[in-house]
Amino acid sequence: MAAIKELYFCTGNRHKFNEVAEFFNGKLKVIQADIDVDEPRGESFEEIAKSCAKQAYKKLKKPVFVEDAGLAIPSLGGFPGTYSAWVFKKLGNDGILKLLEGKTGARLAAEFVSCIGFCDGKAIKTFNGICKGIIAPNCRGNAGFGYDPIFQPAGHNETFAELGSGKLAISHRSIAVGALQKYLRDY
Amino acid sequence: MAAIKELYFCTGNRHKFNEVAEFFNGKLKVIQADIDVDEPRGESFEEIAKSCAKQAYKKLKKPVFVEDAGLAIPSLGGFPGTYSAWVFKKLGNDGILKLLEGKTGARLAAEFVSCIGFCDGKAIKTFNGICKGIIAPNCRGNAGFGYDPIFQPAGHNETFAELGSGKLAISHRSIAVGALQKYLRDY
Numbered sequence: 001m002a003a004i005k006e007l008y009f010c011t012g013n014r015h016k017f018n019e020v021a022e023f024f025n026g027k028l029k030v031i032q033a034d035i036d037v038d039e040p041r042g043e044s045f046e047e048i049a050k051s052c053a054k055q056a057y058k059k060l061k062k063p064v065f066v067e068d069a070g071l072a073i074p075s076l077g078g079f080p081g082t083y084s085a086w087v088f089k090k091l092g093n094d095g096i097l098k099l100l101e102g103k104t105g106a107r108l109a110a111e112f113v114s115c116i117g118f119c120d121g122k123a124i125k126t127f128n129g130i131c132k133g134i135i136a137p138n139c140r141g142n143a144g145f146g147y148d149p150i151f152q153p154a155g156h157n158e159t160f161a162e163l164g165s166g167k168l169a170i171s172h173r174s175i176a177v178g179a180l181q182k183y184l185r186d187y
Numbered sequence: 188m189a190a191i192k193e194l195y196f197c198t199g200n201r202h203k204f205n206e207v208a209e210f211f212n213g214k215l216k217v218i219q220a221d222i223d224v225d226e227p228r229g230e231s232f233e234e235i236a237k238s239c240a241k242q243a244y245k246k247l248k249k250p251v252f253v254e255d256a257g258l259a260i261p262s263l264g265g266f267p268g269t270y271s272a273w274v275f276k277k278l279g280n281d282g283i284l285k286l287l288e289g290k291t292g293a294r295l296a297a298e299f300v301s302c303i304g305f306c307d308g309k310a311i312k313t314f315n316g317i318c319k320g321i322i323a324p325n326c327r328g329n330a331g332f333g334y335d336p337i338f339q340p341a342g343h344n345e346t347f348a349e350l351g352s353g354k355l356a357i358s359h360r361s362i363a364v365g366a367l368q369k370y371l372r373d374y
Contacts, residue, residue, distance in 0.1 A: 039228055041273075079277040083270060086228075090266040091286065099278065099285055 003187045004120075008033040008064040010056040013085075015145040016067060022168060023177045028184070035059050037066070043082055045070065046126050049117030057119035065118040065180065069173065071147045073100070073135065075107040084147070093139050093150045100135055108134045112151060112160075114172040116180050125183060129175025143167070190374045191307075195220040195251040197243040200272075202332040203254060209355060210364045215371070222246050224253070230269055232257065233313050236304030244306035252305040252367065256360060258334045260287070260322065262294040271334070280326050280337045287322055295321045299338060299347075301359040303367050312370060316362025330354070 006029040011017050017032045024030045037055040040048055045068045052066040070084030076099060080087035087095070100108060114129040132154045139149040141161030148160035153170055160167045168174055193216040198204050204219045211217045224242040227235055232255045239253040257271030263286060267274035274282070287295060301316040319341050326336040328348025335347035340357055347354045355361055 041226055041228060076282075077277040079274075081277075083273065086270065087266075090264040090268075095263075095286060098288070099282060101285070 004063055004184060005029065006031060007184075008056070008060055008062055010035055010037065010052065010060075010064050010066045016069070016173075019168065019171075019173055020067065020177055023174060023181070027181065033060060033064060039068075043078065045082055045113050045115035046117075046128070048082055049115040049126050050124050051117075053117030053119040053124055057121055061121070063118070063120040065116050067114055067116050067173065067176065069112065069114040071096075071110060071112055071151065073110045075100075075103065075109065088146050093147060096135065096147065096150060097138065110135045110151060112147075112153075112172040114176040116176045118180060118183070127176045127179035127183065129172040129177070129179065131170060131172040131175070191250055191371060192216065193218055194371075195243070195247055195249055197222055197224065197239065197247075197251050197253045203256070203360075206355065206358075206360055207254065207364055210361060210368070214368065220247060220251060226255075230265065232269055232300050232302035233304075233315070235269055236302040236313050237311050238304075240304030240306040240311055244308055248308070250305070250307040252303050254301055254303050254360065254363065256299065256301040258283075258297060258299055258338065260297045262287075262290065262296065275333050280334060283322065283334065283337060284325065297322045297338060299334075299340075299359040301363040303363045305367060305370070314363045314366035314370065316359040316364070316366065318357060318359040318362070 008031050009017060009020055010033045012034045021030050035056060037052045040051050042048060048068040049066055056064045056066055070081050072078045072081050110133055112131045116127040118125045133152050136150050136152045136159050140159045141149050143164035144161045144167055151160050156163065195218050196204060196207055197220045199221045208217050222243060224239045227238050229235060236253055236255040240251065243251045243253055257268050259265045259268050297320055299318045303314040305312045320339050323337050323339045323346050327346045328336050330351040331348045331354055338347045343350065
């Protein structure tokens, strides 16, 4: 990481920033840049991350990354997907539980997706992380944010919100950040 | 309408185009323009209609209008609102019925919203139409499209999909188109 001393993370979401800053702790200074970018519509996390990273660099003129993340439920056609934040604001976890009421087995499968878009003015790179699991039958736990209380990662009996900091080691976000860090090591 | 002989309606939705063309029948030639515009995110039908009308004019260089429409359910924070088409694709009418299961009275209130954005290169104008009603307890009727089978307009016992062409006289879309036509008469 010799070439980059500090890196901007463009997000208005404080929870997200704190989780990501934790991963970089002692490795690289990460600064929150709460600047407006136009998040395009569309169902590709990757396309959204690329577009936002490009816009963020254009405004900052410094190496910057963005993260587009969401919950995708295959039995609902990938809903809420790239509109996860908006759907959460409207329906909350109760809405997702209601939509899955009475469903069992594979129809409860879900995955958290993270796509980081990085731009340094020369290239735009993306780094992905996926954490598979199921939607729990009800909200459990107080840690984390968003859909964390209803998402139970594979191999665990706890939801992300129950796992607390234990979430960090296995989350979609940690996988994507790990891929970004690997890239930055050889930068 | 002396100044405008033909008018482009930018939409990829054939159902929408047919409904609107019907309103203009014998008054003005309306031509479907299925061109790509970037529909921005956001919760304002008006802002979306303005942005799309501006983009459509930029590509066509001819007087053009767009229509942004959707179903808004106040007890769900306005969901699905400006994301109605996407939500319909993912959840369908069954999803909306599921979300409202067990709710009664005012919590079933809903409105169909239409906002037309018109651009002739000089000005961008918007014209709104709202049709209030309720979400029916189940799907009824085969006419129309999208959420028509679950939307029962105020003062009627039938859903939009049961009303068939009777929908045209009272719909959100007819009100917005009426306002556009009034504007074009004095154009």
